Amino acid sequence: MTPVDSLTLCCNSLGLSRHRRPVLHGIDCIFRPGELTAVIGPNGAGKSSLLSCLAGVLPLTSGQLSLNDRVLSEVSAGERARLCAYLPQQESPAWSMPAQDLVALGLLPWGRSLSRTQRRERVARALKQVDAEALARRAVTQLSGGELRRVQLARLLVGEARLLIADEPGAALDIRHQLQLMETFRQQADNGKTVILALHDLGLAARYCDRILLLEGGHLRAQGTAEGVLTNSQIADVYGVSSELRWRNGRPEFVTGDLL
Numbered sequence: 001m002t003p004v005d006s007l008t009l010c011c012n013s014l015g016l017s018r019h020r021r022p023v024l025h026g027i028d029c030i031f032r033p034g035e036l037t038a039v040i041g042p043n044g045a046g047k048s049s050l051l052s053c054l055a056g057v058l059p060l061t062s063g064q065l066s067l068n069d070r071v072l073s074e075v076s077a078g079e080r081a082r083l084c085a086y087l088p089q090q091e092s093p094a095w096s097m098p099a100q101d102l103v104a105l106g107l108l109p110w111g112r113s114l115s116r117t118q119r120r121e122r123v124a125r126a127l128k129q130v131d132a133e134a135l136a137r138r139a140v141t142q143l144s145g146g147e148l149r150r151v152q153l154a155r156l157l158v159g160e161a162r163l164l165i166a167d168e169p170g171a172a173l174d175i176r177h178q179l180q181l182m183e184t185f186r187q188q189a190d191n192g193k194t195v196i197l198a199l200h201d202l203g204l205a206a207r208y209c210d211r212i213l214l215l216e217g218g219h220l221r222a223q224g225t226a227e228g229v230l231t232n233s234q235i236a237d238v239y240g241v242s243s244e245l246r247w248r249n250g251r252p253e254f255v256t257g258d259l260l
């Protein structure tokens with residue numbers, strides 16, 4: 001039986017139009033607790049749009065989203081904020097504040113249910129998870145792109161939400177921090193969380209994710225394991241690039257080839 005604090009997010013025939021242009025078409029998929037899912041696809045395929053819908057930020061044009069058998073739109077905003085943490089693709093700080101205060105914003109949905117000590121501990125833990133303890137007191141407007149992203153990732157993690165949705169979380173990070181981040185997301189999924197990431201790096205998707213959703217032109221072209229989705233022919237069709245998926249140390253390794 002699924003533990004009560006586990007979250008399954010289900011998409012039924014999800015459709016979305018933006019400025020009257022259809023951008024997502026009949027998406028059917030399910031995100032389960034314990035699974036790390038990558039949403040991949042070329043620029044403009046609809047990854048960010050899908051993640052915004054999943055996080056309840058963009059209202060659907062058609063179809064339905066449900067969270068453990070409850071229609072998502074009927075879950076109150078407050079409860080949703082406690083259940084689901086979302087990091088958009090790009091976000092600039094609206095005003096200057098110490099990094100630790102920005103991270104603490106991720107605890108807002110918990111109101112006064114946490115003591116000051118608990119809040120401080122949670123913020124410190126989240127900063128540590130992304131190797132950003134040394135940035136705690138720095139002004140967020142004075143951080144490098146990758147440093148700011150790590151602080152924003154700490155804000156994503158600090159609320160310990162059961163559903164984590166992050167759009168290109170590692171795009172600004174150096175390779176060490178990218179790997180550390182993927183290990184963190186892997187661990188979160190292994191601890192029973194439902195984790196959904198939009199990724200351009202198919203190597204990271206293949207290596208760390210249980211499932212991959214491949215979007216093309218707003219359609220869900222394929223979903224499944226790396227072996228099922230990252231096939232030479234599918235990658236050639238969708239991206240126009242040759243590729244190889246091989247095994248190394250028991251894990252799939254995706255290698256980008258040439259332009260076709």
Ligand SMILES: Nc1ncnc2c1ncn2[C@@H]1O[C@H](COP(=O)(O)OP(=O)(O)OP(=O)(O)O)[C@@H](O)[C@H]1O
Pocket residue numbers: 018019021023041042043044045046047048049050089
């Ligand atoms: N704010 C917006 N208003 C109208 N159309 C939009 C908006 N944002 C994106 N779109 C359109 O929606 C479609 C999907 O865009 P989306 O940002 O979801 O793609 P993506 O797969 O995340 O792309 P990328 O890899 O470039 O980040 C594109 O055709 C895009 O032009």
